[in-house]
Amino acid sequence: RRQRQMCIRDSVYQMPKRKLKGDITFDQYVMSYREDTKTILDDLSLTIPEGKKVGIIGRTGAGKSSIMQALFRMVYHQSGDIKVGNQSIFSLDIGNLRSQFGVVPQDPYLFMGTIRFNLMGELSGISDTELMNAMQTVGLQFNLDDTVLEGGKDYSVGERQLLCLARLVLLDKQYILMDEPTSSLDRRTDEQIQLLLKTVLKDKTVITIAHRLESLEHYDLILEMADGRLLRQGPPAKLIPLLRNRYLNEEAV
Helix, strand or coil: CHHHHHHHHHHHCCCCCCCCCCCEEEEEEEEECCCCCCEEEEEEEEEECCCCEEEEECCCCCCHHHHHHHHCCCCEEEEEEEEECCEEHHHCCHHHHHCCEEEECCCCCECCEEHHHHHHCCCCCCCHHHHHHHHHHCCCCCCCCCEECCECCCCCHHHHHHHHHHHHHHHCCCEEEEECCCCCCCHHHHHHHHHHHHCCCCCCEEEEECCCHHHHCCCCEEEEEECCEEEEEECHHHHHHHHHHHCCCCCCC
């Protein structure tokens, strides 16, 4: 978990040296967590269209979170390729690669300090007005000098998720990875996130690991994973009824 926190921190407080553009493509990609462990993603081929909202679903162990770890190059790459546009991610400096993505984790981690620090880190040239506008955009009304305990344990999960989104708005990240953003949120925060996807983030590429089919109703594409492979894909209007029946109306998938 510590490695993941530092990876996220390294990425979210950096602006990319050169922004990548284009679809994200997995081409017969194979990975494991270490060289001597079993394959997790196996011959995976899929395309995440630029500027679209894509939801990834599947049962525990299907490979959903591994897709995000693969994009951050946190795993052992066996074969195949991942490209953003025409650029292989394996040809990029790892810091520049990770800085391309904004992250909203399942359990958002805030760093000890202030709201201001958690929004901008060590970035310079960002005014208090810009910081306040970013918070207001996502529906938050904190003071910039409000204190934050390590981990953000003095804030709710919903507030921490929205602070992550405020930071993404501030830094204008093109690619956004949302790890189970509605699995433990109150309805108000859930609705706020859905609104942001339709407005402020409408032109961004958003990849969401989802636990509830209902949260994907307004997405462009759903990908269903099983055993490290893409099982099926399609628009929500087509797949949600099928998947609802497949998962026997379970709330979490």
